[in-house]
Amino acid sequence: MSAGEIKMNCAEVAPLLVFFACDEVGAEERGAIETHLAECAECRALLAEENALHESLCAIPQVADELDRTGMLLARCRSELAESLDEMAMPAEPEKWQPFGWVRRWMALRPGWSAAGLLAAGAILGVQLLQWLPTENSNIKGTAMKVSAAPALSDEQLAKMAVGSINFAPSVDSAPGTVQLQISAEQPVTLSGNLDDNDVRRVLTYVVRNSDRFDAGVRIDCLDALKARAHDGEIRAALLDAIGHDQNPAVRMKALEALREVAGEKDVREALLDRLNIDSNPGVRVEAVNLLVRSLEVESAPQVAMQVDSDMPMLAPVAPSAAPPSSDPSVRRIVRALEDLQHSDPNRYVRLRSAAALRQIGPSEVQ
Amino acid sequence: MADNTGRSGGTDAVLATVTSLPELDERSLVIEAQAGNRTAFEELVRRFDRDVLRLAMNLMKRPEDARDVYQEAFLKVYRNLHRFRFECSFYTWLYRIVTNVCLDHLRRRQARPEDQAPEVHMNRQDEGTRDFFEIQREHRPTLDPERRLMGLEIRTKLARAMERLSPRERVVFEMKHYQGLKLRAIGDALGTTEETVKNSLFRATRKLRQELGELR
Numbered sequence: 388m389s390a391g392e393i394k395m396n397c398a399e400v401a402p403l404l405v406f407f408a409c410d411e412v413g414a415e416e417r418g419a420i421e422t423h424l425a426e427c428a429e430c431r432a433l434l435a436e437e438n439a440l441h442e443s444l445c446a447i448p449q450v451a452d453e454l455d456r457t458g459m460l461l462a463r464c465r466s467e468l469a470e471s472l473d474e475m476a477m478p479a480e481p482e483k484w485q486p487f488g489w490v491r492r493w494m495a496l497r498p499g500w501s502a503a504g505l506l507a508a509g510a511i512l513g514v515q516l517l518q519w520l521p522t523e524n525s526n527i528k529g530t531a532m533k534v535s536a537a538p539a540l541s542d543e544q545l546a547k548m549a550v551g552s553i554n555f556a557p558s559v560d561s562a563p564g565t566v567q568l569q570i571s572a573e574q575p576v577t578l579s580g581n582l583d584d585n586d587v588r589r590v591l592t593y594v595v596r597n598s599d600r601f602d603a604g605v606r607i608d609c610l611d612a613l614k615a616r617a618h619d620g621e622i623r624a625a626l627l628d629a630i631g632h633d634q635n636p637a638v639r640m641k642a643l644e645a646l647r648e649v650a651g652e653k654d655v656r657e658a659l660l661d662r663l664n665i666d667s668n669p670g671v672r673v674e675a676v677n678l679l680v681r682s683l684e685v686e687s688a689p690q691v692a693m694q695v696d697s698d699m700p701m702l703a704p705v706a707p708s709a710a711p712p713s714s715d716p717s718v719r720r721i722v723r724a725l726e727d728l729q730h731s732d733p734n735r736y737v738r739l740r741s742a743a744a745l746r747q748i749g750p751s752e753v754q
Numbered sequence: 755m756a757d758n759t760g761r762s763g764g765t766d767a768v769l770a771t772v773t774s775l776p777e778l779d780e781r782s783l784v785i786e787a788q789a790g791n792r793t794a795f796e797e798l799v800r801r802f803d804r805d806v807l808r809l810a811m812n813l814m815k816r817p818e819d820a821r822d823v824y825q826e827a828f829l830k831v832y833r834n835l836h837r838f839r840f841e842c843s844f845y846t847w848l849y850r851i852v853t854n855v856c857l858d859h860l861r862r863r864q865a866r867p868e869d870q871a872p873e874v875h876m877n878r879q880d881e882g883t884r885d886f887f888e889i890q891r892e893h894r895p896t897l898d899p900e901r902r903l904m905g906l907e908i909r910t911k912l913a914r915a916m917e918r919l920s921p922r923e924r925v926v927f928e929m930k931h932y933q934g935l936k937l938r939a940i941g942d943a944l945g946t947t948e949e950t951v952k953n954s955l956f957r958a959t960r961k962l963r964q965e966l967g968e969l970r
Contacts, residue, residue, distance in 0.1 A: 405959045411937050449932050464824040503806035705853050
């Protein structure tokens with residue numbers, strides 16, 4: 388032992404053996420420990436234990452060896468890191484200012500309160516708005532008209548539809564009555580409304596125009612419903628079509644009845660004159676005579692009460708003359724047609740009614 | 755990882771250096787990465803991430819936690835690389851970050867053990883891990899049944915003893931025995947003195963000896 392060497396005892400050496408075993412002591416300490424170990428069997432035994440422990444620890448396989456034998460975990464870590472770096476490299480989008488953002492955050496944190504609040508707000512808003520929203524029938528006097536379940540019908544649906552029933556409730560005043568139609572067009576549909584409703588009007592006029600597809604009773608019901616809107620060009624055209632083409636005289640009679648209020652119109656008068664010549668049914672011809680007389684009455688003296696009794700078309704009473712001026716060519720046509728009918732119509736009642744009509748129109752015209 | 759065009763760098767100068775990145779020394783790579791060369795940073799990662807993941811796996815003993823440590827550590831490095839002033843080696847600086855992340859995770863785990871999944875213990879036969887002596891090289895005395903039994907018992911007790919260590923003791927023990935770092939380097943990595951590290955290692959060894967003492 389040299390003079391500079393440090394002398395250590397067992398108490399000093401023992402705690403250093405841990406570091407001596409793993410080569411973590413300085414050169415001076417190492418020398419002193421080695422000197423002590425050469426003389427002390429007890430400390431050598433301690434060092435042997437320390438070395439054995441160190442060996443045991445080093446021999447034990449590490450968790451990393453088991454967890455990532457194939458290197459998959461490392462590859463996955465690298466991939467995830469690259470994705471994170473890509474995200475960091477992307478420029479951050481400037482945060483947009485969101486009005487009422489604090490309300491959304493508050494609601495997100497309190498979903499129960501938010502739901503209750505929204506329901507309450509919706510109920511209050513709905514009650515308040517109902518007072519101000521105009522209802523559909525607010526501009527119509529009299530009976531309330533309600534359109535419910537009125538889907539838009541396509542032409543294809545119309546072509547395939549079958550009418551189950553028609554319920555017509557006439558109005559007490561000038562307003563059109565309510566029509567309820569049960570139809571089957573791919574699936575059962577109920578239309579409810581008045582003649583201002585486009586779908587109702589389309590169905591009714593379609594039935595009237597397509598007499599071969601629908602039952603006569605249905606057609607008559609449709610005409611009954613259309614009667615109130617005979618002034619409407621579209622409906623009048625459908626009514627004229629019915630008196631010209633419908634095979635059933637009862638339906639044609641109903642169509643004529645529906646045209647009563649517009650008998651003075653030129654197109655209606657022309658259609659009536661045609662009926663006088665070509666309609667095979669005497670009742671229809673008599674009704675046509677009645678309407679022609681009526682048209683002249685309305686034209687010359689609207690204030691005069693109606694003389695033709697619709698309940699007794701065949702034997703209408705003769706009324707005082709109310710003929711318009713003879714210079715009117717349309718009147719002269721009617722007179723001529725009635726004169727022909729009076730002489731040549733095969734049906735006696737038609738001839739009688741024509742004669743009565745001529746007397747009703749007036750002597751001047753007859754001459 | 756990024757392609758070789760250096761997406762973040764983008765300049766011709768950077769592109770010129772990309773081709774020779776693997777040949778650059780650690781300092782040059784760090785300088786390139788500090789200049790914004792993403793490829794240089796990824797080369798740095800590739801040089802050290804195997805050891806980092808190994809340390810994380812040995813300390814955390816769960817692959818999911820090790821992945822979290824890996825991600826968190828390297829993202830911290832990426833964000834703070836501009837602050838690195840070469841006052842120590844990049845390796846030491848990197849390990850300081852990694853060990854701090856590991857310590858945070860271990861401390862959180864200690865604070866809330868009920869939230870943690872069980873660790874992977876090498877000794878559990880029912881988990882499909884093989885016996886220690888079965889995976890040793892052939893020159894080891896694997897055919898000695900008594901030694902196999904001893905190895906199994908040592909691992910069981912070591913795993914139990916490791917759980918008794920504090921996070922810092924665990925890190926020091928791991929870095930010393932399984933990463934092969936000197937105590938001074940461990941002190942640098944942990945931002946503490948060599949003496950403190952020595953104390954931690956001594957306490958850790960004493961606890962382990964108590965657990966394993968009967969087997970020696």
